[in-house]
Amino acid sequence: MRIITDQKLSALTADLASRGADVLLISDFESNRNKNLRYVSGHPSDAHLLLFQDGSMTLIPWDQVMARQMAQVDVVLDIANFDRSYRAAVSSALRQKLGDRFTLEVLPNEKHFTVLDLQDEFPQAKFICRPDGADAGLIRARSTKTPQEIAILREGARVTDDIINLIRPFVEEHRGLKEIDLAIYLEVEMRRRGAEGVSFETLTANRDRSGMIHQVPPTSDAQLDLPGLALIDMGLWWKGYATDVTVPLIFGQLPPEQQAIVDATQRAYDKAISLIKPGALAHEIADAAITVIEQAGLNMPYSLGHGIGLEVHDPPFLRRKPTDPNMLKYWKPIVLEPGMVFTVEPGVVHTTLGGCRLENDVVVTGSGVEEITHSHVIQFK
Incomplete structure (x- = not known):
C-alpha cells in the first residue's frame, strides 16, 4: 500500500498542473535508488512509476509478483510484453494516455540516458526538471x-x-x-x-x-x-x-x-x-x-x-x-x-x-x- 495520504497526493498532482506537467516519472533501480517510488505507489523498489496529472498511476516493475502484492496503482505493465524493454513499456503507457504531445517532469536523480531515450521517442514532448518542482513537493510531503x-x-x-x-x-x-x-x-x-x-x-x-x-x-x-x-x-x-x-x-x-x-x-x-x-x-x-x-x-x-x-x-x-x-x-x-x-x-x-x-x-x-x-x-x- 502506498504511504502518501490522499491529501498529499492531491497536492502533488495539483503542483504538477501548476507547472503545466502532464505526468511525473519516478524511477528506482539499483544504480539510482529513490524511496519516492515506495512512498507514492507502495511498490518498494526496481520500477518506473508514471504519476499522471489526474492522479492515476502506471507502474512498470521488474518483479510482477511483488507489484501485485504491494503496489497501489491503477495499471501494472509487464515488461515481458515489451521484449523486456522498460523504454518500450514506458513509451507505450505515455502514448496510450497522452499521445505524442505532453510535458513530462523528471526528478533530479533520473538517469540522463533515460531522458534522452524518451526525447528520441517523443520529439514533440517537453521535459522539465526544476528546483522548485516535484522533488520539492515530495520533500514537503515526506517531511x-x-x-x-x-x-x-x-x-x-x-x-x-x-x-x-x-x-x-x-x-x-x-x-x-x-x-x-x-x-x-x-x-x-x-x-x-x-x-x-x-x-x-x-x-x-x-x-x-x-x-x-x-x-x-x-x-x-x-x-x-x-x-x-x-x-x-x-x-x-x-x-x-x-x-x-x-x-x-x-x-x-x-x-x-x-x-x-x-x-x-x-x-x-x-x-x-x-x-x-x-x-x-x-x-x-x-x-x-x-x-x-x-x-x-x-x-x-x-x-x-x-x-x-x-x-x-x-x-x-x-x-x-x-x-x-x-x-x-x-x-x-x-x-x-x-x-x-x-x-x-x-x-x-x-x-x-x-x-x-x-x-x-x-x-x-x-x-x-x-x-x-x-x-x-x-x-x-
Whole structure:
C-alpha cells in the first residue's frame, strides 16, 4: 500500500498542473535508488512509476509478483510484453494516455540516458526538471509523517534503546575489545530483536579516529577502549523505517580540554531540544546549537540534524541559513510542524583531542518535542 495520504497526493498532482506537467516519472533501480517510488505507489523498489496529472498511476516493475502484492496503482505493465524493454513499456503507457504531445517532469536523480531515450521517442514532448518542482513537493510531503509511520518509528526507537543499553555491559565484560567487536555484537543483537538490518554501516571509533565526522573505514580492528573520547554511530531498519543514534563513549578520566568537548556537546544538545516546537524555524535551532559549540572555541563542521523515515537522511534538514547567493535563490525556511521526525546530533570534531557527538531521534508533537531514542554519554573507568 502506498504511504502518501490522499491529501498529499492531491497536492502533488495539483503542483504538477501548476507547472503545466502532464505526468511525473519516478524511477528506482539499483544504480539510482529513490524511496519516492515506495512512498507514492507502495511498490518498494526496481520500477518506473508514471504519476499522471489526474492522479492515476502506471507502474512498470521488474518483479510482477511483488507489484501485485504491494503496489497501489491503477495499471501494472509487464515488461515481458515489451521484449523486456522498460523504454518500450514506458513509451507505450505515455502514448496510450497522452499521445505524442505532453510535458513530462523528471526528478533530479533520473538517469540522463533515460531522458534522452524518451526525447528520441517523443520529439514533440517537453521535459522539465526544476528546483522548485516535484522533488520539492515530495520533500514537503515526506517531511511530516502519518500516525502510522510514527508508530513504526517509535517501535524501531524502542529496539534501538535496547541496543544502546547493551553497550556498557558488553564493553565492561570484554575489556581490550576492538572497534569491530562492538559493531558486530550490536548488529547481531539488532537482528535478534527483529530488525531488518542496519540502516547504515555501523561507525565505531576509538580516541584516534573519533575526531572525524565519519570514519573511513567505518570500523576497524583497532582497540576501542583506549583512554579518551570514542563513539559509536548506529541505526537499524524497522518495518522499512530507519533509526539513527550516536552514543559518545568516554574511557578513563578526561583532562579538562577533552571534558570541555563533552560538556559543550551536551549543552548544545540541550539547547536544541529546548527550542524544538511547532512553529520554530529549523535554521534558527541549528544556529543556536552550533553557536554553543563555537562559543566554547570548538568546531562543529556539519548540520545539526536530518529527518529519518524511509531513508536515513529523510527530510526535513536542520541546517544554518546558507550564505552563498546561489544557494539562497531556492532556499526556504523550514517551519517545524507536528509529525516531523528527525535527529538532533550536535558534536565537536577535533583532530588531536578526538571527537564527541550525541545523537537522538525526536518527534515534533503538538506542544513541543519528544525524544524517542535515549542515547547518552557512557563513561567507563
